Amino acid sequence: MKSQNYARRMLPAMAMLALLAGCSVEPVPVTKQDLVAMVNLDRQVIDANQEPLDGPVTLDEAMARAVAYNLDHRTRMMEEALALGQANLARYDMLPVLAATAGYVNRDSMNASSSRSLETQRQSLEPSYSTDRDRFTSDIKLSWNILDFGVSYFQSIQTTNNYLIAKMRQKKAMLRLMQQTRTAFWRAGAAQELRGDINRISLEVRETLRDLDKAQTERVQNPASVLQFKRTLLDLLGQLESLDQALGQSEIELKNLLNIDPTTELRLQLPATLVPLAPLGVAIEQLEQVALQNSADVEELVYTRRVEIAEVRKALLRLLPGLEFSAARNSDTNSFLTNQTWTELSSRVTWNVFRVFTIQSQLDIADAREELATARRLAMNMAVVSRLHLSWRRYVDMVSQLRRSEEIEKLELEIAALSKGSVAADAGARIERIRNEVSALRAQLRRFETYANAQDALGQIFLALGLNPVPADFRAMPIKKLAENIGGTMRPWERGMFPDPITLDLPIERQGAK
Template sequence: MLAALMLLSGCASVTPEPVGGPELLRQSGLDRAFAARGVAPIGGPVSLDEAMARALKYNLDRRGRMMEEAVAMNLLATSKYDMLPKLLAAAGYRHRNSDATTRAVDSVTGAPSLANPFISSEREHTVSDLGLTWNLLDFGLSYVAAKQNADRRLIAAERRRKAMHLLMQDVRTAFWRTASAQKLRATIRDSIVMAEGALADARQAEAERLRSPIDSLRYQRQVLENLRLLEGIDQELASARIELANFINAPLSHDLIVVEPAEQLSSAILEQSVEALELRAIANNADLREQHYNARIAHAETRKVMLRMFPNLNLNAGLKYDTDKYLVNNQWSETGAQISFNLFNLLSMPAQQRLADSGVALADQRRVTAQMAILAQVHLARLHYGNALQQFRRADAIWNVDERINQHGANRAQTQTQSKLEKVSNNTTAILSLLRRYQALALAHAAASKLQAVLGMEPAVANQVGLPLDQLTAAIGSALRHENQFGTPPPAPAAAPAAAPATLEP
């Protein structure tokens, strides 16, 4: 009673303790240091290969997915021990305030066999035992549960693959947005300064009435429209560097500089038959493989229901020791077997079987639905990639024309045959064309990554995040150069196996 009162009084004294500002700041500093732990510093311009490698190696969301997979692996490892017998060691102390006295009577007459009660046990004694118990029903259920945990571990791996596909797609898009911002930054600022000067000249001409008011206002409106476009582009591209830095876990304040790769997108994948792509997606797609594992877990649940219908056989053996001096044998061993069955299981068996069967039907339906959806995604991703590739080529051609027009305009400006408005307009048009070219390029890379994700393909070194950054970068670069073939292996590498070039593999 005293212990219960102490426990109740302790619970009554618990009050909420909100986290204070100093504690938040201290923990924030520790979290930032933890996030930056082991991240190699950026020593120069970042290529697309290095950005991919840094994202795979240092991205915090990917680290979380890998930890989830590690938890699933540990759950599988611990579930294996549930199949072993239970070996229990126990020791105890017993005390009573009076002797354990016993009376005896004659079995025939019912008269007391002894005049006085006799003591059968000491007031204080210790007991200890070591017993081995094995429940065959628990063994069967534990075996099925371990098989289910093995499938859950595979599900965690497929979810990590899916998250990796999304990460690589985001890194590609952010990289090309950063490249466009880096290339257009100086040109945009020069054009804004030029437009501001042309606007000031137009306003001065209006004040001095050097031209008609309506022409002056139209001139100003065109300049202001160009300024609005230029400032909108500048604002749109301002966040690209921060997004890329976040994906590769780089300091957000770092002036990140990227290097554009020389390789261009290829249409080789579009030459493959849709049927071949469908077969590859069915074999390797992460979502579909996850549904297959869920179906296996549901089927295993039906086996657990059937196992519960069997009698429970319990085998035990143990060594015991008691210090009671009234015992003739203070140390002994005992073995036993016990079989039991819950008769109410017969009543619940039909309902449990229907529940398990409905779970299997649901898992099968989800698998079929996922397969049909993935087949549709293969067709859509292939179509989107073809359209994105065509749009990029068209945007590239338009940019080439606008850039040549801008160069001709610059030559005319040197001979004083072109107005500032025309020069600003030509610069703005060229900048917009270059921006649209980079946007089309980013969309094409995103479409390629989407098709790659639907087909379930990724660099073979994607799981080898323990490689040094330079080796991982080289391996990712080799895989990216051959990704348009989606699985066609590159030439045999001459480097060490740890740094071997990667192919796109499931």
């Protein structure tokens, strides 16, 4: 008995020591070994479940790999999955609350009490108790609050629409990723096509510089002329290095989009001649409705409006009284109780009367939310149409510039060919030939860049129209199959054959929060 009393007296002291020990925990920094292990594990995860490169990559395969493996796109898909999980979880909040509790109660002395007379202030009852010093209690209670059910219902509507918003954002990110991949592919293609010529001419420039150094040392030529020749060659070498650096960056950008290690060799399968970009034979006014109907931004605002409407209804619902019903099954091992188990039914009404005075303010806020949602939708409609017109205008300009750059390239190549055919062997003629070859290279690069910009403008048109070439089940497709699906869907668009807008004979009814 004494040992039990001692243990009971020590319990508070032991609890205090445990609390103090918890308060003494200090942050532990991550070690370099942990960081190295984490980085190595991340690299393995990044490369896992990714089909290896088995040959030159086409534009369609590049888009397929970007959609399947790009890490930012994976993050968007995970956000969509998380929003769907939250939407499914929110449904359980509408169910009644079923709670079970159990506990043990111990006192170091009896819970005794006495009574005192109100009239005489004398003790009218000797000290007594009706509760055991040790007892176990348990209960299971089912409760349902109608007000909480209504609030949870509108909360579920909000979470399901938030999932749809996340889905639209994932769609926008995927379409933007494909447009970026299209542009990066053609710029990296320019690097692949021109790097050999750049290296060859750079080598010839360095050999000519060595010859000039030798001529300057032996004083076989006019020193002023030699210095001028060297200045020209160094300037040309700087231009070649700038071209090589720009092309190298485009390759790294494409590898990043495809989630390929920058050190991995990537070969692109380019056509023998660049695919002609013909003028689009569709009136842009016909495509405005297509852009508005397919716009993920407009659809996102529709879901956002639903979320706002549900928020207003939640606020108005909280103005009503709350009615709660509950049923509980209880047990208590107290030996003084006649009935140690019993069932309890109850109902109660709660109402914060002062919230009634906020009704007008809530209605005003609801009207303001409605006006704001309408203003946002109208502004987004205008932005979508403007985006389509801008991308269309840019594509027309790029096609015109491409024809001009092709003419300039043809001219520069002819000049370079004539320089190569020259029989003169002096340093001036040699430098002039190199200068012409560098000019021809710049013209070729300019044509590639203009073509890439035209492809970028074409991708911007697809993006403005909201055209999605990726099938819904793309996650289960191998890369080759996915590339075939994407290419087969996009070929008609590239020829100007866009889908027709949806037309309705009946007026469109305004959708509510459901």
